Amino acid sequence: MDAQGRGQAGDNNVDPADQWVFDPDTGNYELRLDPAGQAPARPSNPKAPGSRRAARRPGAGDDTDTRPLPTQRGRRGERAEDGADGRPAGGRAAARRAAGRTATGSPSVAGPASRRKRKPKASGKKKVLYWTAGVVGFVLVAGCGGAYYLYQQLDGNISKVDVGVENPAVSDGPVNVLIIGTDARSGKGNSGYGDAGSVGHADTTLLMHISKDRSNATALSIPRDLITDIPNCTTKGKDGSKKVIPGEHGVRFNTSLGQEDRDPGCTWRTVEKLTGLKIDHFMMADFNAVKELSEAVDGVEVCAGKDIDDPKSHLHLKAGRHIVKGEQALAFVRTRHAVGTGSDLSRIQLQQQFLSSLIRKLKSSAFSSPGKLYDVSQAATRALTVDTGIGTVSKMLDFGNDLKRVNIDKITFATVPVLDNPNDPATVILDKAKADPLFAMVRADHQLAKKHKSKKSSGPVTKAPPERVRVDVTNGGGPIGSAQETVDWLQNTKGARLSTNAGNAPQKLAATRLEYAPNQADQAAALADWMGLPKSALKKSGQDAGDRVPMKLILGKDFKAPGTPIAAPTETPDGVQNVNADDKNVCAK
Numbered sequence: 001m002d003a004q005g006r007g008q009a010g011d012n013n014v015d016p017a018d019q020w021v022f023d024p025d026t027g028n029y030e031l032r033l034d035p036a037g038q039a040p041a042r043p044s045n046p047k048a049p050g051s052r053r054a055a056r057r058p059g060a061g062d063d064t065d066t067r068p069l070p071t072q073r074g075r076r077g078e079r080a081e082d083g084a085d086g087r088p089a090g091g092r093a094a095a096r097r098a099a100g101r102t103a104t105g106s107p108s109v110a111g112p113a114s115r116r117k118r119k120p121k122a123s124g125k126k127k128v129l130y131w132t133a134g135v136v137g138f139v140l141v142a143g144c145g146g147a148y149y150l151y152q153q154l155d156g157n158i159s160k161v162d163v164g165v166e167n168p169a170v171s172d173g174p175v176n177v178l179i180i181g182t183d184a185r186s187g188k189g190n191s192g193y194g195d196a197g198s199v200g201h202a203d204t205t206l207l208m209h210i211s212k213d214r215s216n217a218t219a220l221s222i223p224r225d226l227i228t229d230i231p232n233c234t235t236k237g238k239d240g241s242k243k244v245i246p247g248e249h250g251v252r253f254n255t256s257l258g259q260e261d262r263d264p265g266c267t268w269r270t271v272e273k274l275t276g277l278k279i280d281h282f283m284m285a286d287f288n289a290v291k292e293l294s295e296a297v298d299g300v301e302v303c304a305g306k307d308i309d310d311p312k313s314h315l316h317l318k319a320g321r322h323i324v325k326g327e328q329a330l331a332f333v334r335t336r337h338a339v340g341t342g343s344d345l346s347r348i349q350l351q352q353q354f355l356s357s358l359i360r361k362l363k364s365s366a367f368s369s370p371g372k373l374y375d376v377s378q379a380a381t382r383a384l385t386v387d388t389g390i391g392t393v394s395k396m397l398d399f400g401n402d403l404k405r406v407n408i409d410k411i412t413f414a415t416v417p418v419l420d421n422p423n424d425p426a427t428v429i430l431d432k433a434k435a436d437p438l439f440a441m442v443r444a445d446h447q448l449a450k451k452h453k454s455k456k457s458s459g460p461v462t463k464a465p466p467e468r469v470r471v472d473v474t475n476g477g478g479p480i481g482s483a484q485e486t487v488d489w490l491q492n493t494k495g496a497r498l499s500t501n502a503g504n505a506p507q508k509l510a511a512t513r514l515e516y517a518p519n520q521a522d523q524a525a526a527l528a529d530w531m532g533l534p535k536s537a538l539k540k541s542g543q544d545a546g547d548r549v550p551m552k553l554i555l556g557k558d559f560k561a562p563g564t565p566i567a568a569p570t571e572t573p574d575g576v577q578n579v580n581a582d583d584k585n586v587c588a589k
Helices: 091-103 137-141 151-155 264-275 287-296 327-334 344-364 370-383 393-403 432-443 482-494 518-531
Strands: 020-023 028-032 128-130 159-161 175-182 202-210 217-222 227-230 233-236 242-245 248-252 281-285 300-304 308-310 315-317 320-324 385-387 411-415 418-420 428-430 470-475 498-504 513-516 538-540 551-555 578-580
Touching (some): 175 264, 202 264, 217 344, 217 432, 227 264, 227 428, 264 281, 287 327, 287 344, 287 370, 315 327, 320 327, 344 578, 470 482, 470 518, 482 551, 518 538, 518 551
Parallel strands (some): 159 385, 175 281, 217 411, 470 498, 513 538
Antiparallel strands (some): 020 028, 028 128, 175 202, 202 217, 233 242, 308 315, 411 578, 418 428, 513 551
8 A cells, every 4th residue: 555545445455556457348447446356257259367457456444535635646656665666566567477476277276365355246336436437636527537436535635615505516507616726835745835934825817618518618817916896705714704805996806815815705706707608617726736737647747938937937848848747837827027027917828828738638548557547637627626416536537528629729818818917017908898898709609729710701891881871770678868868979080970869679589680671781780880789680671762761779678878889799708818739839938
């Protein structure tokens, strides 16, 4: 038994590595939990006598780890009874040798007899766990597709926080997951990073939206120095007591965690207030998570567009591609002074590059062996603090299995648009002109990933200049005064001097509508773009209109204000930084 506790509680300490068997019928590794020496029943194609699982390694006592996060345990180099290569002794190789001897009829004489008691015969169906589910953590959410694993052992690795909301692990609608990287210095492997006096702020925050049909996902990076409002939030102590922490106005986003004893539930509510999106679950990790995960997958490929020499993060890279892991991987995601503008916004782009590459690595080769899968699963579960809705491995696997359908080329990272704060150059403020349409697009479950262009699609309609846009505006269900407000906006903001207030519409409409003639298509295109009208709002007549005949814009009950889109955009708004997770050509500059 090694220092990590590689066994299953209550199973007489069977080494998990010995339970993985390759099934040639399916091409998958299977985790078989049958009693030692008992061959699992097969519906067809019986195998030769002798089990590949015949050789077992005796172990120690109950080893399920229940220590709370963020304290981290020993690394692979500290395991007891491991082989020279850092892998557990025995495993599939020993099983194959034992199986070979049995198959030829030779008695097995290798080593002393097992001290384990023979387990009673299992009742019902045999327990076979296929290597097909999601792993865990933000990588699991990104759809990395990993394996079912040892529930009892990995459950002990996961830390939970009750945020007052317990949503089911699996739902039929879109899923929003809040992913937090904290700069807390507590816990093994975290000292020496972040601010010495930090209480554990939200240093890195992403809101990942997975579409209802699981065809795409969008990860929104929220700058830590964004000035925002933090609402009141209720925290729950270990003794069950509750405490209401007052909100604050105009403070840094990262203080939504840690400051005034705020927990992840406070960051949860802050993000909901900022974006208008309802969050389903959260996952939080510390500095050590990056080191552990990058080590577990044998490194992550990153690209530097120039030489990087950052004495503050201790990152030193020549221009080109590199494999980083451990301390170097952490330095890469923390670097900002030597890239871009030297701000947190530049660091966010490095983090997006790293996470994209990590997801690609996990999808392609990280699970090439049960031992590798074990390392990744251990690293991921040790790194996580989650909400109670996904606070067990079984719930996480259900959760991951539901989300793993998203293809990597349909995962898009984007940064919430911000502007420099004129009152404090060290902070930023929300760029509402770009952020509002972006948030509306995500709320409407629209895809940010680039869509394949149709060969038959015709080019966009040429938009008429403002001085040629002639329209009568009527109010058919909007707030009182909407028609005049819209005309004022069109004339003074857009320069459409030929717009007129035509009063109230003869009937109320649920949805805003623009009526135009075929020869007014260019005018309609311009007005629809200004007003944010969806295609469903455009009604074209069958005959051309006279030169001085205006279009008719009827404001419906869905109208809020001029300039506020009637419907969410279907294309990523201009000026929003974004990158596809499958783009291998992204380099830090």
